[in-house]
Amino acid sequence: MNKKVSNAYAGFAQRLGLQMDPSGGLYGQRGGYAWTIFAPDPRYPYQLLVTTPAHRPAGALNKEDVRQFRREHKEVFIFNQRQNDVSITVRVKGAKGGERLESAMNAFIELLRTQSFRPCCQNCGQELPVEGYFVSGxxxxxxxxxxxxLKQSHNTAQTQRAQKSENVAGGIVGSLIGSLLGVLCIVLLSQLGVVAALSGLIMAVCTLKGYEMLGGKLSNRGIVISIVVMIVMTFVGDRIDWAILVSQQLEMPLPMAFQAVPVLLAEEIIVPSAYWTNLVLLYVFMLGGAVPTIRSSIRNRRFVNLVYRLGHPPVEL
Ligand SMILES: [Zn+2]
Structure with a gap:
């Protein structure tokens, strides 16, 4: 989390009388209900999920009441009721973010009270005192x-996960299969006349997911192998794409056309600038797909199976 977001959150916490966990989210009591507030998707730190564990003996609110509430409070853009919790999602970007969050929460609390929602445990639903916990992100x-x-079951899961070893050979096969999908996209999309950039993105995601699926997990070694595979296969895919064009134009078989590409490039029969622009574009979009996928995988690795009482992280976050 960057400094600006973290400062904004600290401001929200102060305004709402809540605490801030080192992982970035807010928690605490307000208006007789227990709250957790955090951004479920770190790429959108200003879309906050505001949740309270509560249930309604009379059953879920009807759709019209929910619609009415959302009409009256434009800052609330998602309203979600589940068995043991109710939540709203609020956009808080900008100078008035804190104000919007506070007014949304106040209105929400008012609604919960008038509709007789009763605080309960978010897991079992019993009306017992609760405390905020960080659970796997x-x-x-x-x-x-x-x-x-929760702690017990996550400890068990963690042990099992640590025992699960990585199958590198399987991972390589998986990444190759994934990358073939990427090659197929490069060729097909280009034949359809669509800008091939999208295929770079698909190449990256499929290669990494392929490794993870057949390799058991995506380790650092897996990431490096996948990157090498996607760099090579993007080059190959692009070359096949050109070879198809060459074989059509010069009426030669595809394998021969594939081999001819460098020569045609050197003699500028294939316009070098067109060739290289296309390839660079593919690589840029490949990076665009690879970076977020790798980042979220590393983040999950750190957070999966981590359980602690909010405000008391066991490790540096
Ligand atoms: Zn419980």
Missing amino acids: GYMQVCDSCAQA
């Missing part, structure tokens, strides 16, 4: 016994 407000159970 998300936040929950749960009772003491649920917190113990």
Whole structure:
């Protein structure tokens, strides 16, 4: 989280009388309900999910009441009711972000009260005192016994995960299969006359996912192997694409056309600038797909199976 976002969140916490966890989100009590507030997608830090564990003995709110609430409060753009919690999503970008968040929350609290929502545990639904917990990257407000159970089951999962070894050979096969999908996209999209850039993105995502699926997990080694595979295969895919064009124009078989590409390029029968622009574009979009996929994978690796009471992280986050 960058400094600007972190400062903005600290401001929200102060304004709302909540605490801020080192992982970035807010938690605490307000208006008789327990709250967690965080950005579920770190790429959009100003779309905050505001959740309270509560249920309604009379059953879920009807659609018309929800629509009415959203009409009256434009800053709320998603309203979500589940068995043991209710949440709204609020956009808080800009100077008035804190104000919008506060007014959305106040209106939400008012709605919960008038509709007789009762605070409960977000996991078991019993009406017990709750505390905020960080659970595998998300936040929950749960009772003491649920917190113990969550920790226990995550410890077990963590042990199993650590034991699960990486299958490098499987990973390489997986990344190759994934990259073939990317090659297919480069060729097909280009034949359809669509800008091939999108295929670079697909190449990156499929190669990484392919490694993860057949390799068991995406380790640092897996990331390096996948990057090498996607760089080579993007080059190959682009060359096949040109070879198809050459074989059509010069009426020669595809394998021969594939071999002829460098010669035609050297003699400027294929316009070098067109060739290189296309290739660079593919690589740029490949990076555009690879970077977020790798980042979210590394983030998940750190957070998966991590459970702690909010405000008390066991490790430096
Ligand atoms: Zn519980």
